[in-house]
Amino acid sequence: MSGENEPNDRTEPTEPGHRRGLDGPAPEERPTPAGRRNEQGIRIDPEVEAKQEPRRTVISTLVEHEPGVLSDVSGLFSRRQFNIESLTVGPTTDDDRARITLVVEEPDPGIDQIKKQLRKLIPVISVRELESDAMRRELALVKIDADRPSEVAAVADMYDGKTVDSCPETATIEITGSRQKIDAAIETFEQFGIREIDRTGTTALARGTQSTAAPASTTESTAEAASHPQNQYAPADDD
Amino acid sequence: MSERATSIPPEEQHDDQDADTTANAGGDDTTAGGDDTTAGATSADTAAAGNDTQPKPVTTGAESVVRALENAGVEYAFGVQGGAIMPVYDALYDSEITHVTMAHEQGASHAADAYGIVSGEPGVCLATSGPGATNLVTGIADADMDSDPMLALTGQVPTDFVGNDAFQETDTTGVTTPVTKDNTFAADPDRVGTDVSEAFALAREGRPGPTLVDLPKDVTNAETDREPDEPATPDTYEVTEEADPTIVASAAERIENATRPIMLLGGGVIKGEASETCREFAIEHDIPVVTTMPGIGSFPEDHELSMEMAGMHGTGYANMAITHCDTMIAVGTRFDDRLTGGIETFAPDAEIIHVDIDPAEISKNIHADYPLVGDADTVVSQLARAVETSPQATKWRAQCQQWKSDYSMAYDVPEDEPIQPEFVVEALDEATSDNAIVTTGVGQHQMWACQYWTYTEPRTWVSSHGLGTMGYGLPAAIGARLAADDDQEVVCIDGDGSFLMTLQGLSVAVRENLDITVAVLNNEYIGMVRQWQDAFFEGRHSASDYGWMPEFDKLAEAFGASGFRIDEYDEVADTIEAALAEDGPSVIDVHIDPQANVYPMVPSGGDNGQFALAEDQL
Secondary structure, three states: OOOOOOHHHHOOOOOOOOOOEEOOOOHHOOOOOOOOOOOOOOOOOHHOOOOOOEEEEEEEEEEEEEHHHHHHHHHHHHHHOOOEEEEEEEEOOOOOEEEEEEEEEOOHHHHHHHHHHHHOOEEEEEEEEOOOOOEEEEEEEEEEOOOOOOHHHHHHHHOOOOOEEEOEEEEEEEEEHHHHHHHHHHHHHHHHEEEEEEEEEEEHHHHHOOOOOOOOHHOHHHHHHHHOOOOOOOOOOOO | OEEEEOOOOOOHHHHHHHHHHHHHHHHHHHHHHHHHHHHHHHHHHHHHHHHHOOOOOOEEEHHHHHHHHHHHOOOOOEEEOHHHHHHHHHHOOOOEEEEEEOOOOOHHHHHHHHHHHHHHHOOOEEOOOHHHHHHHHHHHHHHHHOOOOEEEEEEEOHHHHOOOOOOOOOOHHHHHHHOOOOOEEEEOOOHHHHHHHHHHHHHHOOOOOEEEEEEEEHHHEEOOOOOOEEEEEEOOOOOOOOOHHHHHHHHHHHHHOOOEEEEEHHHHHHHOHHHHHHHHHHHHHHOOOOEOOOOOOOOOOOOOOEEOOOOOOOHHHHHHHHHHHOOOEOOOOOOOHHOOOOOOHHOOOEEEEEEEHHHHHHHHHHHOOEEEEEHHHHHHHHHHHHHOOOOOHHHHHHHHHHHHHHOOOOOOOOOOOOOOOHHHHHHHHOOOOOOOEEEEEOOOHHHHHHHHOOOOOOEEEEOOOOOOOOOOOOHHHHHHHHHHHOOOOOOEEEEEEEEHHHHHHHHHHHHHOOOOOEEEEOOOHHHHHHHHHHHHHHHHHOOOOOOOOHHHHHHHHOOOEEEEEEEHHHHHHHHHHHHHOOOOOEEEEEEOOOOOOOOOOOOOOHHHHHHOOEEEOO
């Protein structure tokens, strides 16, 4: 190829050959609008740019109990870079259905996207973001050095923990409760030396007579939801 | 001297005039095209009836698979044989479905994709397990990005072997989950036909997309007498057809009060058969129309209101209109980054009315002030009923026309330099009818094909938009040819790099005697990369300069196609005419100016309104 043009040569109109490109007012000669959008594509007043803060919330989905559905859901989260904190899956009263409970942390538009993208998966029957007053529970098994057994038992008592296994060297305590309670228990157990921890992630149900994720709840108009993206839920703490 | 419609020997112009004056007939054609599929199904029925026999009851899983395709009205399938899919092919042997044996599975998936674009019905492709399935993946991903209806059927090793790393085993459903609308591992011979029916329905309904059914050899070989159910989507699949009337009402009010309105028509307009309704709405209310790349053909580009394509290589006037509008009626578009450029500067003064059948597209990239979830045709009709007075936008329309002249797409044709590619695209357009179908690869030639061909009808622009798959053009031309009406020319405008990736498809075109014309805009570069290297990498042509290309005309002849070559302007019109006159496939190797660049250009993440008209503005 002979056309080894130096990149800047082309600005010279006297260069042999024609100037490559089209005619018209240059960028700096054009009018520009004053408005701007933020990262979420929302129009903003450049003076008062409010960045959307991520919030933690629980999303409960009812799915067809079939092979591959868990990987469909987890794959969706990884490929769309949604921030997921925990995922639990378990059977329901209906053998053909399972419930997947997700704790996610995203700004409002991200949470909105998560719900919509989940709903698009064919084996997903319904998707619902739970209110902040929903019941949320987690279970943890904490294996502790049992050098001071009576103190361990006292701390376990404080958190309504149950000793499920013990030997001269270790004691394993089962704790259930809100995430915060388990965090606090683990922090307190640290003084004895923690060998291993296993936590289940959050399980959750809506309160009272509301059903957590029944097909009926999907009839909630998506358009309506989209027109009120500013639904504010209280932070996700309960108990 | 620069004129957009550079004068071409005017022999064929009367044809064009005819086509122009019968624009309405053209519109009717598309409706007829839509009916065709129904007609196709009916004729299949009559054919079956003509045999004086009811279809034979199915006896195996494979027969049930093929029966499901027949029930769905499938006329063509594209594929490549192989071990694990053999039972299905054996069942296909007795079927009325015409199978086109492709040279490579990637070609099968692109051909099926293009068939789906042109016909509106899912294109069907088949491949065996392992490499067959993985070779389909590019075309499946392509269909997924562009929401094209497609059904892929893949063979799989027998169920007992799955998970053992058996010969030609790949976790096909695992591999394709991220790039399909839905996929299924068929585990039950009694259900396998229904799995295929359901996948076919899912590919077509709502927002279209590719679906896949993985068919283990023991399942297709197994005995079953279960006829497949009719194609229907599963109960968990819901589509909203009609938008919320209160949002429609407020959107209508916004349109009535707009002073700088535009319509932005995306690929969803074409897929939703909403082109006619959108045209009527725009013309009724005198609203300028911009399209996305997949939206090309939804609005006639020779209409005064057409601002043509916006985005990275969109026209300057489209990008000015998009940047300065105060109200955007966006229909069937997902606001891809090639359209929006930098989000912060995208239509920053516009209130956005977003019509889409997929709720997940609403406010995904650009916040919708008026979210209208529903079918494009239904919702635009709702809007049409709700809008009582046209927006007062005389000044805005004048401004748009001014931009059209300020940022004209006119190009120079210097006699002392090699052929300019724009000239070739315009010459091909001149030499063909308004209904001609254009397919492309990906790169500079694709952008010239967008910019310098005047599209007037939906389903005539067949390209790889979202995935940007080099090599799409030739296999797409094969699929498009079989879906098109006989009087529609099929022209593949390709690049040398793109053509080289899938040109084994010529063997298929020759064997099937398909009337397609491939024009390779040959600059012996990966031209778009070369252009970016000049602009952003100090002209360091790392791996973009082929330096040598085979003689494509000779290569075509070796395949049994007709080969042509163009080096000079005065050869252009005659050679194109001769190539188009061939009944079978022909290839024109057009040696274009290797230094030709695509403008206007908005750099990645840039401000649409600040598009560059030449390299020094980047």
